[in-house]
Amino acid sequence: MANGDVVADxxxxxxxLYEPLWSAEKKRATSLAFTQVDVSVSRTAILPYAxxxxxxxxxxSAASPVVATCVTSVAVVSTACANSSEAGFIVAVVExxxxxxxxxxxxxxxxxxxxRSIADPHAKMSLTRGxxxxxxxxxxxxxxxxx
Amino acid sequence: xxxxxxxxxQTTGARREIVSPTETNxxxxxxxxxxxxxxxDGAPSPLSEAARLALGDDGVERLERFGQLRANWDGQGxxxxxDDSVAAFSQFFRDTGLRPDGLAVFMxxxxxxxxxxxxxxxxxxxxxAADGVHYFFERTGTEGVASSYAAAxxxxxxxxxxxxx
Numbered sequence: 001m002a003n004g005d006v007v008a009d010x011x012x013x014x015x016x017l018y019e020p021l022w023s024a025e026k027k028r029a030t031s032l033a034f035t036q037v038d039v040s041v042s043r044t045a046i047l048p049y050a051x052x053x054x055x056x057x058x059x060x061s062a063a064s065p066v067v068a069t070c071v072t073s074v075a076v077v078s079t080a081c082a083n084s085s086e087a088g089f090i091v092a093v094v095e096x097x098x099x100x101x102x103x104x105x106x107x108x109x110x111x112x113x114x115x116r117s118i119a120d121p122h123a124k125m126s127l128t129r130g131x132x133x134x135x136x137x138x139x140x141x142x143x144x145x146x147x
Numbered sequence: 148x149x150x151x152x153x154x155x156x157q158t159t160g161a162r163r164e165i166v167s168p169t170e171t172n173x174x175x176x177x178x179x180x181x182x183x184x185x186x187x188d189g190a191p192s193p194l195s196e197a198a199r200l201a202l203g204d205d206g207v208e209r210l211e212r213f214g215q216l217r218a219n220w221d222g223q224g225x226x227x228x229x230d231d232s233v234a235a236f237s238q239f240f241r242d243t244g245l246r247p248d249g250l251a252v253f254m255x256x257x258x259x260x261x262x263x264x265x266x267x268x269x270x271x272x273x274x275x276a277a278d279g280v281h282y283f284f285e286r287t288g289t290e291g292v293a294s295s296y297a298a299a300x301x302x303x304x305x306x307x308x309x310x311x312x
Binding site for chain 1: 205209212213216220221222223249251252253254255256261263270272274281283285288290
């Protein structure tokens, strides 16, 4: 596979949930964790969960501690976004391997949940709150406390 | 099926009224805990008493921590906490008197205050942005944006169950 290739539905993906998008006290996240443009996720088919968490901790903890992860699947994202065309966009999880840089660690498992306008495939869109909430609430989604 | 009050909010939201930014006193903060205690020059806290009650002590402290986060806290260009959003959040809870059980407070990558809670097992989520209050009601699957005034009016009429006695 190469960057930009669509990740298969059966693959498991992990999203970092960190303050201020996650409340450890209430043990829940806001749907905003999945409504930004090009949502970063990592694939457990490429790296073990523990290795992915180490990358999260290294890259994100400096600014805001990683306290949890949301483990879900591409299939869940596809189902949650099944009606996106009615809102004028399509959603796909695509490979987006990250090379080592000053700003971030290498992450060969990195992928993105991308929403693009049907009218203009270059126009970046974001998931609706309903879609995001469906991903968070999916039965296949679990929250694991990291720290 | 949406309740009458939720339908009213959706209709209002469709107009996408613009909320005027409210002046805040952040430039006068000299340290300490302005959300809890007010400003060192004697100016009051930007959080209304109603907003503090809705948040609870833990929520206020959490919001304080958000205020300490530097720009780019997500490594992707996230903004610092918006004074205007804090003011809009504060005014909304002052206007509505809402005090939902289990309210959790968050901050968006744009620095906006967001809250969510469960109303009869269905999530309600609000984000206080420059263009109004972004709302999501899981029960009906509806979402949109309304002016702060319209959102407050909606909750005053439609969510009495969440209002503290």
